Amino acid sequence: MKKSQIEEGIVKGFMLLSFSLVVCSLGFILVTVIVKGLPALNLDMLIQTPKGGYYLGKEGGILNAIVGSLYLAGGATLLALVFSLPIALFLKTYSRRKWWADYVRLSLDILWGIPSIVYGAFGFTLMLALGLRASLLGGIIVLALLELPIMTRGMDEVIRRMPIDMEEAAYALGATRFETAMHVVLRQMLPGIVTAILLAFGRGIGDAASVLFTAGYTDRIPNSLLRPVASLPLAVFFQLGTPFPEVQNRAYAAALVLTVIILVVSLGSRWLSARMGRYTIK
């Protein structure tokens, strides 16, 4: 056998290995969650809030955590979007000094790397100072902080890949910077931007540590931004921590619900960006 053939074989082997590693770990997670969670999952779990004695294995559901998680992650994603889209567009279109934009990018990368428990602790300190209690609002703010660097850098990478010639084409037609940013840059980048938003949403909805202190936990569905709110990751955490097997199985059911939400979001984002990508220039 020739040397080049051996090299080819080794590289192919590594590719197969990495492929199966990725696919298998996803498969194992799904199988574990489904096998352990599906038997405990029933309609009541999805449409009821916990009744008395729920955590001892009596009746009720995790509707409080499902709705709470959607509130938290939805609110945080909206809030993060309000800030990250202008930041990303600014970095690309307006910033004239490159070092300054690079400095902002570096800061965002550092923020990205900060563990979410630190965000939680920071948010907790902030809330103490402001006299806020654990609440939906507090959770949304801290989750938005967590999501902001992910979303902004995601958008920034997408926007930076924008071909300069396309912008020049818009400028040549007499478009202003603002028109170019809104009609051309944004439209070209929309599929990527949606992906960044949903990526951040997925990260936000799955995070437990940052909402532990800031959002609290409750068996009710909050009717105000200032009330505490439950979340699916914490529902998993608390139920898994009980000594009762049936409650532990419900933790897996909650994990299954969370996984399905994230799966739907990421598959939905793929579908959506393919649809919106109809006109983008590749």
Place this chain on the structure above:
Amino acid sequence: MEPHIQVRDLNVYYEKIHALKDIDLEIPRHQITVIMGPSGCGKTTLLKSLNRFLELNESTRMSGNILIDGEDIYALGVDVTEVRKKAGLLAQHPFPLPMSIYDNVAYGLRIHGMCPNGRSVDAKVQHYLLEAGLWEEVKDRLHFPATGLSVGQQQRLCLARGLAIEPEILLGDEPTSALDPISAQHIENRLMDLKNEYTIILVTHILRQAKRLADYVVFMYLGKVIESGLPGEIFDNPQEERTLAYLEGQF
């Protein structure tokens, strides 16, 4: 005849590189002016100074004046978008906007509010696609993505898009260099048709193209205008040694 564009004592620097040196030039109205010269001679820079594209690059400095119809386009208070609306650009590589074929042409009309009642947009889109010689090929798929077109068709779409903002001047930056010969000929024919209504300035390094199209020729070398004049004078009887050397293919 009064020149359409006057360039006076233009100097351009990219950081420390002196890209254009003391350019003085008069560009006649409703003719094709061809700017030729070897690569790096500054011909694209000169073209970009005419629609104020130089300022997109922040390290550029310039001095001197450029007058269109006697008005300095670099004067304080001049709206840069108005300057660019006056001078349509056909770039080296066609870059459609991320929209349908129809919207590519309609976009300029919309941002400049040139169709106050929406109905006339259809008519204008058709008109400019006809003028660019693309209508027959796209009339059944106007709302399809512009990326579905071939490169040659995309360049004609870019021409239609540029014409739609009703410019007085057309700037072409080697607009046929990325195209196959047939598409290139298509564009050349369009430019010949259009020169009665537009002042066309064409940058090219293809000598034969320059000879086919030019009503007025500018030869540049190392950031300077070496010689300019009618094609008969420049091509057949150049006064400068460097022009002769270029024409003989020495660069």
